[in-house]
Amino acid sequence: MLKNAFSLEGKTALITGSASGLGYAMAECMIASGARVVIADLNGELAKQAAERLGPQAIAAQFDVSKTNEAPAFIDALLGKVGQIDILVNNAGNHCKKPIEEMSVADFESVLDVHVVGAFALTKALVPHMKQHGNASILFTASMTSFLGQPYVAGYAAAKSAYLGLIRALTTELSGAGIRINGIAPGWIDTPMLRKAIEGDDERKNKILGRTPMKKFGKPEDIGWAATYLASDAAAFVSGQVLVVDGGALIGF
Secondary structure, eight states, X not given: OOOOTTOOTTOEEEEETOSSHHHHHHHHHHHHTTOEEEEEESOHHHHHHXXXXXXXXXXXXXXXXXXXXXXXXXXXXXXXXXXXXXXXXXXXXXXXXXXTTTOOHHXXXXXXXXXXXXXXXHHHHHHHHHHHHOOEEEEEEOOGGGTSOOTTOHHHHHHHHHHHHHHHHHHHHXXXXXXXXXXXXXXXXXXXXXXXXXXXXXXXXXXXXXXXTTOSXXXXXXXXXXXXXXXXXXGTTOOSEEEEESTTGGGOO
């Protein structure tokens, strides 16, 4: 019998923005698969509460990914605590929804600073350690806006599209060192944020479901299990890919 290649037993994951939402779902699924997970979040108290709910395999850490100069020290301190990090999920994000006339340059930069520059800095700080032991995985949480045009989110769309280039570039650079780079592009997932967005807006809700062949919203764990797969040995020959988890919405008609 083959070993369970989907298991994350013995692996440690660092997931940014994981005190809630899709990051929390990823942490939950990875822990269920045997991993130890660092719940890193801007809100340290929320990270602590999330770790307590998730149990002894979860470790809370407060970190602001936009403070890029602090990334090396954060990683060094974390490695001193956990010993090794096998999986990094760049999931932390922010949002700005404004027409371009109202979106300031600072607004635009603030979104790129978290999603792109922050993720790059954290990845850069962790790569030397991952090169030492190999068999590592780095994931980026992409988006439907990595592929589709949506109004009023120019910064978010630019940031999520930038992930596609980062994934391609880092795959060619790091795969030889045993570090796989992939992304996940969630479709419309049933979260409090989505419910708030479509509450009282049947037109928007019907538009989303109308272009989704499965005619339903996804669940947070759909993203969690996708991340678990990409981080596991079951995906040992998968690198440079973005796994779209959207019920077919990207190709829907």
